[in-house]
Amino acid sequence: MAAQETTIDRGAHPAVLAYLCIAMLVLLLMMVFGALMRMEQAEFIAMGPMWFYELMTLHGAGMVGVAGIAGIAILWHFLGQYVRLSAPVFVANLVLFVAGVAMILAAVLGGNFHGGWTFLHPLPSKSMGTWSPNAAALFLGGMLVIGTGFLLLHLDIARAILAREGGFGRALGWPQLFGRAETAPPPPTIVAATMATIVNLIGIVAGAAILSMMLVNLYFPDFGVDALLAKNLIYFFGHVFINATIYMAVIAVYEILPRYTQRPWKANRVFLASWTASTVLVLFIYPHHLLMDFAMPKWMLVMGHVVGYLNTFPILVVTAYGGLMLVYRSGIRWDMASGLLFVSLFGWSAGVMPAFIDGTIPVNYVMHNTLWVPGHFHTYLLLGMMTMVFGFLYYIGKSAREMRERLVDRAAFAVFVVATLGFTLSFLSSGRSGAARRYAVHLPEWVPYDRIASVFAVLVVAAVAVFATRFLLRLPAASVDAPRATLAGSMT
Amino acid sequence: MSRRLADGHAPAHRPRIAGPPWRPLAIALPVALATPWMRGWLESSMSLHMLVQMPLLAAAGFAAAMALPARSREAIALCVGGALPCLLVASLASMFWMIPRALDLALSEPTLEAAKFVTLPLLVGAPLALAWPRLGMLGRGFVWTNFASMLAVLGWLYRASPLRACNAYPVSDQREAGEWLIFLAIATFVGWLATLFAAPSSRQRMR
Amino acid sequence: MQDTAWFISLTLMGLLLAVFVFVWSQSSVREEDFTPLQKRAYRLRARLFWALVLTLGPAMLYNLIDLPYAAADARERDAQVIDAVGHQWYWQLSRNEVRAGEPVLFRVTSADVNHGFGVYDTGSRLVAQTQAMPGYTNVLRHTFAQPGKYRVLCLEYCGLVHHNMIAEIDVVEARGAAKE
Numbered sequence: 001m002a003a004q005e006t007t008i009d010r011g012a013h014p015a016v017l018a019y020l021c022i023a024m025l026v027l028l029l030m031m032v033f034g035a036l037m038r039m040e041q042a043e044f045i046a047m048g049p050m051w052f053y054e055l056m057t058l059h060g061a062g063m064v065g066v067a068g069i070a071g072i073a074i075l076w077h078f079l080g081q082y083v084r085l086s087a088p089v090f091v092a093n094l095v096l097f098v099a100g101v102a103m104i105l106a107a108v109l110g111g112n113f114h115g116g117w118t119f120l121h122p123l124p125s126k127s128m129g130t131w132s133p134n135a136a137a138l139f140l141g142g143m144l145v146i147g148t149g150f151l152l153l154h155l156d157i158a159r160a161i162l163a164r165e166g167g168f169g170r171a172l173g174w175p176q177l178f179g180r181a182e183t184a185p186p187p188p189t190i191v192a193a194t195m196a197t198i199v200n201l202i203g204i205v206a207g208a209a210i211l212s213m214m215l216v217n218l219y220f221p222d223f224g225v226d227a228l229l230a231k232n233l234i235y236f237f238g239h240v241f242i243n244a245t246i247y248m249a250v251i252a253v254y255e256i257l258p259r260y261t262q263r264p265w266k267a268n269r270v271f272l273a274s275w276t277a278s279t280v281l282v283l284f285i286y287p288h289h290l291l292m293d294f295a296m297p298k299w300m301l302v303m304g305h306v307v308g309y310l311n312t313f314p315i316l317v318v319t320a321y322g323g324l325m326l327v328y329r330s331g332i333r334w335d336m337a338s339g340l341l342f343v344s345l346f347g348w349s350a351g352v353m354p355a356f357i358d359g360t361i362p363v364n365y366v367m368h369n370t371l372w373v374p375g376h377f378h379t380y381l382l383l384g385m386m387t388m389v390f391g392f393l394y395y396i397g398k399s400a401r402e403m404r405e406r407l408v409d410r411a412a413f414a415v416f417v418v419a420t421l422g423f424t425l426s427f428l429s430s431g432r433s434g435a436a437r438r439y440a441v442h443l444p445e446w447v448p449y450d451r452i453a454s455v456f457a458v459l460v461v462a463a464v465a466v467f468a469t470r471f472l473l474r475l476p477a478a479s480v481d482a483p484r485a486t487l488a489g490s491m492t
Numbered sequence: 493m494s495r496r497l498a499d500g501h502a503p504a505h506r507p508r509i510a511g512p513p514w515r516p517l518a519i520a521l522p523v524a525l526a527t528p529w530m531r532g533w534l535e536s537s538m539s540l541h542m543l544v545q546m547p548l549l550a551a552a553g554f555a556a557a558m559a560l561p562a563r564s565r566e567a568i569a570l571c572v573g574g575a576l577p578c579l580l581v582a583s584l585a586s587m588f589w590m591i592p593r594a595l596d597l598a599l600s601e602p603t604l605e606a607a608k609f610v611t612l613p614l615l616v617g618a619p620l621a622l623a624w625p626r627l628g629m630l631g632r633g634f635v636w637t638n639f640a641s642m643l644a645v646l647g648w649l650y651r652a653s654p655l656r657a658c659n660a661y662p663v664s665d666q667r668e669a670g671e672w673l674i675f676l677a678i679a680t681f682v683g684w685l686a687t688l689f690a691a692p693s694s695r696q697r698m699r
Numbered sequence: 700m701q702d703t704a705w706f707i708s709l710t711l712m713g714l715l716l717a718v719f720v721f722v723w724s725q726s727s728v729r730e731e732d733f734t735p736l737q738k739r740a741y742r743l744r745a746r747l748f749w750a751l752v753l754t755l756g757p758a759m760l761y762n763l764i765d766l767p768y769a770a771a772d773a774r775e776r777d778a779q780v781i782d783a784v785g786h787q788w789y790w791q792l793s794r795n796e797v798r799a800g801e802p803v804l805f806r807v808t809s810a811d812v813n814h815g816f817g818v819y820d821t822g823s824r825l826v827a828q829t830q831a832m833p834g835y836t837n838v839l840r841h842t843f844a845q846p847g848k849y850r851v852l853c854l855e856y857c858g859l860v861h862h863n864m865i866a867e868i869d870v871v872e873a874r875g876a877a878k879e
Contacts, residue, residue: 053858123812126787126811212641295836305763317747321744325737345719346719350716354712368815368828434819434825
């Protein structure tokens with residue numbers, strides 16, 4: 001048998017653990033809100049439209065925030081093994097995040113703001129008296145505070161990467177991709193971190209601009225913001241930010257699966273091309289949110305449609321295929337970490353299928369803003385992005401002593417995968433039947449789907465509660481430098 | 493006398509901004525800008541007044557500070573409390589001059605016109621020159637990104653304003669200034685981002 | 700269209716599931732020498748890449764034919780026109796009776812916030828939609844095939860009563876009542 005070196009996996013910095021703890025607690029709370037929403041639509045409970053739309057606003061904002069901090073925590077943990085990152089800036093982002101969350105909670109629970117997490121202008125300014133301009137300002141201000149934190153953190157990440165690589169071009173492997181550089185390309189983690197940083201720097205600055213404009217408009221309504229411009233800026237910012245979270249979380253796959261399979265994930269030409277392509281595609285795909293805005297320039301809508309198709313390639317052909325290649329005939333030892341990370345690749349690629357289909361203009365014509373939309377994004381965010389996070393949690397919480405998971409973990413795994421699929425398929429089939437999204441009260445013909453979805457939702461929450469609890473119980477082990485991967489083909 | 497004659501190595505921890513002849517610039521700029529012909533031309537439209545004359549005045553102050561020996565610069569910066577106070581002063585001073593009323597007053601009141609010629613170099617350009625070398629990539633990046641988004645929002649304000657904010661200039665001037673501001677915002681951001689793509693040696697030169 | 704989207708999605712997701720399950724089933728034995736396996740995998744990937752190009756490419760292009768955006772240029776003098784204005788929280792329609800079999804041009808805008816003009820048929824199926832945006836008029840062209848009571852639902856979240864912004868359109872028999 002070939003000698004397998006037992007390399008030590010770095011333990012997590014306390015700040016990374018703080019990020020993940022907060023992420024998991026907020027996630028569970030947001031999931032409960034989400035389940036309550038489905039139960040309201042299923043007419044199992046009756047909390048009324050005001051509560052529904054407030055929870056909906058919190059659920060959206062909270063989940064995007066959770067994805068942001070969980071994703072960047074994973075990025076920070078692994079990137080820190082290649083470059084020197086600043087812990088104070090990392091902590092500062094978390095502080096700003098919590099402050100922003102507090103503002104958002106106050107706006108919604110105290111001020112009854114329920115403009116949706118997408119804060120689509122001019123809705124925050126026009127509430128028909130159901131919330132005050134101050135409540136809307138508190139919400140928008142909270143988003144601005146959170147954005148500022150991420151901006152600072154991404155600037156520090158950029159600084160660290162540039163200190164090592166010299167320029168973003170080098171960090172994306174352009175000398176190896178386009179030139180004949182003899183030197184090795186940067187590791188996949190650096191390529192991914194660079195891409196996420198570039199797109200988020202652009203997205204956050206755009207978001208800051210529209211948030212500032214909307215804040216002015218709240219108090220000086222005579223300064224009007226063009227509704228179409230506002231929608232473009234909002235969806236550009238939102239789309240880029242939420243997608244960046246997946247591109248950050250996938251670093252866990254790039255780092256951990258090779259450890260388990262003892263096979264390298266190489267940043268070869270195809271990999272580098274794929275990540276450079278993704279950098280561009282993520283920025284130009286956002287018009288797929290505006291396909292029913294007939295007032296848009298037609299070429300932009302066609303671009304959104306086309307880029308949606310192109311975007312399937314990097315995900316399917318490079319990341320998913322790469323993971324499958326690593327696992328195939330690898331003798332991999334399946335545990336919670338490796339299992340969840342493997343499933344996450346399925347979740348991401350499967351979720352992209354209804355996504356590019358909905359991004360097809362004639363389909364969007366009859367499915368835009370139906371429950372098909374949350375159907376597809378819950379698939380790749382819950383079974384894709386968050387599953388990468390859960391996989392990381394199990395990996396980091398592993399200690400040398402406890403290498404085998406318990407029955408409760410494996411049961412939670414099975415329940416999670418099946419219930420998430422059931423939950424997202426309920427959304428998709430509702431959307432197929434024309435169920436509109438963001439409705440507190442459903443038409444009678446949609447309610448049966450909601451009832452099935454509610455059951456699955458509760459199961460998903462239960463499974464994730466197990467993941468979160470197990471992680472919290474294993475926190476002490478998470479900061480220890482110890483071998484974590486059960487090596488493929490070894491006898492342990 | 494010229495920077496080019498200094499020992500060409502950058503100090504270990506502070507990148508030296510090499511290149512432009514600071515002292516000649518510090519003298520030539522204000523003198524040129526103060527001539528009646530230049531003043532008349534640059535103050536003839538809102539865009540030129542706000543987006544050409546004022547930045548050039550600030551640049552004069554920047555050049556003057558850069559013309560000082562590095563040790564004097566560091567001493568002054570330490571005196572005023574470091575980079576942050578400098579940036580605050582520069583932000584507040586430039587925000588004042590972005591208010592349309594200020595443009596009006598500069599055209600109608602000679603004292604304010606003089607104040608403009610003094611405060612822009614002294615309270616905007618010079619503090620920026622003092623602060624800049626003390627800022628790392630984080631600080632500089634934060635300044636550039638905020639500057640870009642602020643320019644964009646300002647540009648929108650000028651374009652979207654329901655009223656004519658300036659007595660001295662027509663509404664069309666106002667809209668044009670707003671459009672230029674938005675263009676500058678995008679150009680600033682793209683320019684800054686582009687420097688991050690370049691390899692280190694060229695990037696340090698640009699900084 | 701919805702059914703097609705659903706079945707294609709399910710098929711693709713099912714295919715992916717099958718592939719993942721297959722790889723999982725083949726994961727227990729270890730092929731120690733990764734290089735030849737990698738080479739075979741890369742060759743297969745190249746074929747996969749081209750297979751995707753050859754299936755997704757035509758699909759992408761085919762679906763760009765006949766986009767719903769042309770209605771704005773429509774010069775149909777005989778078309779039935781409905782001016783629709785979205786308000787918080789009701790629809791204001793210039794008329795709510797049209798004839799089946801003949802094109803209808805909806806000129807959709809909003810008086811306040813973004814709304815979504817979603818046309819549902821008698822079987823509660825979504826058949827056409829466009830956004831209702833303040834300051835803009837979107838022109839939606841639709842021909843009602845069957846007479847009956849159709850509904851307009853709001854498809855863009857607009858506040859507290861977003862779910863109850865429902866209007867009705869009566870579609871009556873075509874002139875001459877010639878049933879095809």
